[in-house]
Amino acid sequence: MELYILWCLLCGFFRACIRMVCLSESQLLCGELEPSNREVGCESYVERTKHAMTLTDVARAAGVSPSTVSRILSGTARVTPETRQRVMVEIKRLNYQPNVLAQGLKRGHSRTVGVLTQELNSPFFNETVQGIEYGFEDSGYDPIFSGGHSRKSEERRALDVLRSRRVDALIVVGSFLPDALLLELAKETILVMVGRRVSGLEAQCVFLDNVQGGLDATTHLTTLGHRRIAFVTGNNNHPDSAERFQGYCTALSTAGIPFDPQLVVAGDFGEQSGLMAVDALLSQGVRFTALFAANDQMACGARLALYRRGIRVPDDISLIGFDDLKHVLYAIPPLTTVRQPMLEMGQCAARLALNLLEGKSPPEHTFSPTLVVRESTAMAR
Amino acid sequence: MELYILWCLLCGFFRACIRMVCLSESQLLCGELEPSNREVGCESYVERTKHAMTLTDVARAAGVSPSTVSRILSGTARVTPETRQRVMVEIKRLNYQPNVLAQGLKRGHSRTVGVLTQELNSPFFNETVQGIEYGFEDSGYDPIFSGGHSRKSEERRALDVLRSRRVDALIVVGSFLPDALLLELAKETILVMVGRRVSGLEAQCVFLDNVQGGLDATTHLTTLGHRRIAFVTGNNNHPDSAERFQGYCTALSTAGIPFDPQLVVAGDFGEQSGLMAVDALLSQGVRFTALFAANDQMACGARLALYRRGIRVPDDISLIGFDDLKHVLYAIPPLTTVRQPMLEMGQCAARLALNLLEGKSPPEHTFSPTLVVRESTAMAR
DNA sequence: CTGAAAGCGCTTACAG
DNA sequence: CTGAAAGCGCTTACAG
Numbered sequence: 001m002e003l004y005i006l007w008c009l010l011c012g013f014f015r016a017c018i019r020m021v022c023l024s025e026s027q028l029l030c031g032e033l034e035p036s037n038r039e040v041g042c043e044s045y046v047e048r049t050k051h052a053m054t055l056t057d058v059a060r061a062a063g064v065s066p067s068t069v070s071r072i073l074s075g076t077a078r079v080t081p082e083t084r085q086r087v088m089v090e091i092k093r094l095n096y097q098p099n100v101l102a103q104g105l106k107r108g109h110s111r112t113v114g115v116l117t118q119e120l121n122s123p124f125f126n127e128t129v130q131g132i133e134y135g136f137e138d139s140g141y142d143p144i145f146s147g148g149h150s151r152k153s154e155e156r157r158a159l160d161v162l163r164s165r166r167v168d169a170l171i172v173v174g175s176f177l178p179d180a181l182l183l184e185l186a187k188e189t190i191l192v193m194v195g196r197r198v199s200g201l202e203a204q205c206v207f208l209d210n211v212q213g214g215l216d217a218t219t220h221l222t223t224l225g226h227r228r229i230a231f232v233t234g235n236n237n238h239p240d241s242a243e244r245f246q247g248y249c250t251a252l253s254t255a256g257i258p259f260d261p262q263l264v265v266a267g268d269f270g271e272q273s274g275l276m277a278v279d280a281l282l283s284q285g286v287r288f289t290a291l292f293a294a295n296d297q298m299a300c301g302a303r304l305a306l307y308r309r310g311i312r313v314p315d316d317i318s319l320i321g322f323d324d325l326k327h328v329l330y331a332i333p334p335l336t337t338v339r340q341p342m343l344e345m346g347q348c349a350a351r352l353a354l355n356l357l358e359g360k361s362p363p364e365h366t367f368s369p370t371l372v373v374r375e376s377t378a379m380a381r
Numbered sequence: 382m383e384l385y386i387l388w389c390l391l392c393g394f395f396r397a398c399i400r401m402v403c404l405s406e407s408q409l410l411c412g413e414l415e416p417s418n419r420e421v422g423c424e425s426y427v428e429r430t431k432h433a434m435t436l437t438d439v440a441r442a443a444g445v446s447p448s449t450v451s452r453i454l455s456g457t458a459r460v461t462p463e464t465r466q467r468v469m470v471e472i473k474r475l476n477y478q479p480n481v482l483a484q485g486l487k488r489g490h491s492r493t494v495g496v497l498t499q500e501l502n503s504p505f506f507n508e509t510v511q512g513i514e515y516g517f518e519d520s521g522y523d524p525i526f527s528g529g530h531s532r533k534s535e536e537r538r539a540l541d542v543l544r545s546r547r548v549d550a551l552i553v554v555g556s557f558l559p560d561a562l563l564l565e566l567a568k569e570t571i572l573v574m575v576g577r578r579v580s581g582l583e584a585q586c587v588f589l590d591n592v593q594g595g596l597d598a599t600t601h602l603t604t605l606g607h608r609r610i611a612f613v614t615g616n617n618n619h620p621d622s623a624e625r626f627q628g629y630c631t632a633l634s635t636a637g638i639p640f641d642p643q644l645v646v647a648g649d650f651g652e653q654s655g656l657m658a659v660d661a662l663l664s665q666g667v668r669f670t671a672l673f674a675a676n677d678q679m680a681c682g683a684r685l686a687l688y689r690r691g692i693r694v695p696d697d698i699s700l701i702g703f704d705d706l707k708h709v710l711y712a713i714p715p716l717t718t719v720r721q722p723m724l725e726m727g728q729c730a731a732r733l734a735l736n737l738l739e740g741k742s743p744p745e746h747t748f749s750p751t752l753v754v755r756e757s758t759a760m761a762r
Numbered sequence: 763c764t765g766a767a768a769g770c771g772c773t774t775a776c777a778g
Numbered sequence: 779c780t781g782a783a784a785g786c787g788c789t790t791a792c793a794g
Contacts, residue, residue: 052547054787065765070789078763097545101485106772110482112781123708126507133528142542144525145457147514161523164478166433271711298712307713330652330681332688332713435771446781459779481773486786759767 053096061090067162073098099220104166113353114162115145116155118174123325124295124342128194131346138317139354141168159185169353172196173346190356194349195342197239204356206349206365210240213245213369214339217292217320220336220371222255225380226290229257232267232277232302234294241269241294244322248292267298274301282309289317289380296321296328303331303376307373315376324372333375341367434477442471454479494734495543496526497536499555504706505676505723509554509575512727522549522734540566544597550734554727571737575730576723578620585737587730587746591621594719594750595628598673599702599750601717603636605669606761607699609637613658613683614649615675622650622675625703629673643667648679654680655682663690670698670761677702677709677718684712684757695759705753714756722748 063085072079072087078256079087089094113277115132116377118125129145136143137204140158146158155177169190170181179198185191186201193205221229231248234241245264265280267273275295281288282305293299299321306313313319313333321328324339348365355362392635427488440447445464453460453468460468471477485491499506510526517524526545527539536558544550553563560579566572567582574586602610612629615622625709626645633640646652646661655674662669665688674680680702686693694700694714705720726748733743 055789056787066788067765067790068763071764074789076790080763085763097541099486099547099787100545101482101491101547102770103789104482105480105486105772105786106788106790108770123504130528142527142546146523147511160478164481165523166480166482271708275711297708300708303713304711304715327652327678327681327708330656330685332684335686436773437771447772448774448781449779454782455773457774461779464779480771483786486770486788487772487774489786600768 003355004378032210051248052099053094054099055096058087058090058094058096061094071078084085109168110166111141112142112165112167113141113169113171113350113357114165114167115143115171116158116162116173116175117145117147118172120158123327124297124323125173125195127326127342128346128349130166130184130342131348132173132194132350133346134173134343135347135350140198141357143164143171143350144330145302156306169357171349171353173349191351192353192356194345195240203362206345206352208241208340208345208368208369210369211247211250213322213340214244214292215251216247216369216371217244217322218248219254220319220373220377221290221292221320222251222257224290224377227255227257228260228288228290229263229379230277230281230286230288230291231264232274232291232293232298234267234269234298236266236268238269244294263288269295269297271297271301271304274303275305276301276303278305290320290377291317292320292322294322296323296335298326299335299337299376300328300331303335314376318377318380319375323327331376336374336377339370339372341370385418399747411711427463433480434475435480436477439468439471439475439477443468444474468719490549491547492522493546493548494522494524494550494552494731495546495548496524496552497539497543497554497556498526498528499557504678504708505704506554508707508723509727509730511552512724512729513552513554513575513731514727515724516728516731517735520731522694522738524552524682524731544681550738552730552734554730573730573734573735573737575726576621584743585733587726587733587748589721589726589748589750591624591750592628592631594703594721595625595673595754596632597628597750598625598703598719599629600635601754601758602671602673602699602701603632603638605699605758608636608638608761609669609671610674611658611662611667612645612654613672613674613679614645615648615650615679617647617649619650625675643655644669648675650676650678652678652682652685655679655684656686657682659683660756671701671758672698673701673703677704677706677716678717680716681709681712684716695757699758699761701758711756712757717755717758718753720751720753722751 007343033253055066055069059069062069064087068079069087070081072084083370100111104112113136115129117129132143144162144167146161147154155175169192171192171194172186174195182191182193182198183200186204191201191204193201195207197205197207218229229248229252231245233245249259263286265277267277274297277298278291289303293302299319303313303319306317306319311317319335321337322340324337328335328337345367348363348367352365354361436447437449440450443450445468449460449464450468453465481492485493494517496510498510513524525543525548527542528535536556550573551566553572553574555576563572563574563579564581567585572582572585576588578586578588599610610633612626630640643665644656644667648658655678658679658762659672672683674683680700684694684700685699687700692698700716702716702718703721704723705718709716709718721758729744729746729748733746736743
């Protein structure tokens with residue numbers, strides 16, 4: 001028993017020290033903490049992680065009941081200023097952090113929203129993910145991420161991980177899960193989707209007007225006088241690609257340019273496919289003075305293929321992408337593209353989820369693309 | 382009461398439907414579920430999220446005690462095959478997912494490791510983060526991410542978020558938190574760092590031999606006959622930059638080239654700073670035939686500055702970066718660089734944390750850089 | 763204004 | 779082989 005008390009005191013002292021570090025790093029640097037360091041330095045890892053301060057510890061230290069501490073923390077209930085003061089001091093001193101696992105268990109919600117990410121390492125999705133993080137800042141909710149690595153089976157697993165953590169809502173970024181599953185999911189949980197539109201769930205989808213984007217890109221080219229405009233598609237049947245292609249077709253017909261199937265070649269949204277698309281076009285002897293790739297990554301691949309053959313951009317061929325990835329501002333030459341506000345879309349998804357959770361009306365959630373003219377497009381010769 | 386039973390039955394049926402979806406999506410598409418859809422379609426969101434199956438539900442359904450179900454799930458304890466069978470069937474039927482909040486509360490650990498990320502949207506850190514995800518696959522632990530957005534105050538907050546979720550271990554990616562804080566942190570929790578070396582905690586740091594990398598890059602250049610080699614540094618005093626610079630100096634002296642301070646200019650790891658560095662060099666009339674940027678992003682910026690002035694790469698000036706970001710393979714020309722295996726380093730960090738959690742000996746965790754020669758470097762004229 | 767008690771969904775000695 | 783009971787750390791009616 002005495003040992004336990006001694007242990008508690010030690011921990012208290014130790015935690016107080018950490019707090020000091022936060023307040024003033026300089027104190028630390030002059031070695032004031034050395035003695036305590038040594039005392040605690042020899043525990044095993046397991047012991048270290050075991051003891052965290054609880055509500056009861058705080059209550060005992062402040063001489064009140066756990067109920068009171070809980071109420072003070074939640075802001076509910078009226079206490080005498082002195083009591084509140086006393087409790088707050090102990091909370092600080094013990095460096096108490098509520099156990100959200102216990103809170104969640106009791107309250108029946110976890111104050112957590114699960115984010116099902118496609119590929120945590122794609123320049124495209126990462127901005128969205130970052131936007132989601134921003135969107136939840138100071139909302140009282142924390143996002144937790146679980147990745148599908150672009151494989152459907154993994155996505156199911158990731159979904160279970162999130163579900164077992166009792167997330168209060170779910171944000172799906174892209175994803176290859178079938179619409180049908182998402183429709184069912186939407187019935188048992190609050191669901192928001194980014195970069196994907198599921199029919200029947202439009203109100204919970206944050207998406208871009210891709211048709212307009214495709215239209216803008218192509219019109220930019222036709223306006224510059226181009227009439228032979230190649231198009232590199234994204235993944236087979238991917239709606240983003242299909243919609244951008246639709247915009248491409250519309251713009252052509254508006255400009256009175258007949259559609260030529262020879263000019264459209266299949267890609268898969270990856271750089272390499274853009275490169276191969278250009279190679280295919282060129283080796284087949286297809287003539288074109290401009291190329292519109294369904295995303296920036298393919299545009300970059302196309303650019304390299306052109307470079308390898310000594311074809312100048314934009315002098316010989318104009319190039320336009322889609323997305324406006326951060327680094328294409330530094331492409332050679334800086335890439336003309338259609339900006340998709342991924343960060344804002346992520347933020348919007350977070351807000352949408354928040355509003356749904358709190359029963360408020362959802363914010364506007366369809367986004368418009370913006371043409372960003374840089375240096376990879378020029379007048380047709 | 383009757384209502385409650387009805388409700389349960391409905392839920393059961395509904396959940397069974399979801400399971401069917403997983404087994405066969407085609408059934409869904411032909412609209413078999415329509416009736417049930419409508420019945421459940423009008424609940425409010427709050428009601429939807431409230432009811433999740435519990436151990437007790439399963440136990441009741443299978444006609445056993447919760448203890449038994451728990452033991453079956455954990456694999457502990459011997460039951461008759463029939464009982465086990467009966468329970469498993471109910472688990473599947475009810476689509477039961479254990480509540481990890483409750484498990485964590487009871488067991489005293491959360492089977493979760495917190496990852497403090499710098500900037501969730503940096504091509505550099507994202508690969509590491511992805512590696513961490515991979516490293517935890519099938520380990521029984523899940524990583525949860527919380528971001529610091531490169532601001533120290535935010536990092537403290539993110540740390541608290543992780544702490545309140547009772548993570549069993551912590552992985553810090555980069556981070557601007559002071560060494561002193563990390564040293565204290567390491568005493569109260571299992572701590573692993575990636576892309577950062579804190580002295581006194583080397584055993585828990587996964588890092589690259591940056592000096593060697595700087596040496597390799599510079600030697601590559603001197604071997605090609607370059608003698609006027611510019612160097613663009615990273616953030617002020619950032620150890621990665623300092624170490625790469627050290628390698629640069631060593632390589633120069635080995636090659637018998639005197640160090641010229643005029644050739645080193647300060648950057649901050651961002652593209653724009655690489656661009657400005659070249660501008661500064663050129664406008665000051667400093668002569669150089671090769672440039673080594675402390676990371677790829679700055680090399681890309683430098684490349685653009687050169688392009689703007691009509692200076693060819695590698696014909697006029699050779700360029701070498703550091704990191705081997707995915708997209709520099711598609712730079713114009715493809716960038717010669719020093720590869721830092723970020724994905725592998727992330728994976729290693731996860732394994733290190735896992736081993737520490739389980740008291741096993743840590744894996745090897747210092748990585749070697751690899752020179753990747755592409756097309757941005759050539760013989761000096 | 764404040765405390766004792768019950769309970770969230772689990773797990774795990776302790777009985778039988 | 780299986781169940782009843784206690785308890786993890788909270789919150790919240792319910793008393794006083």
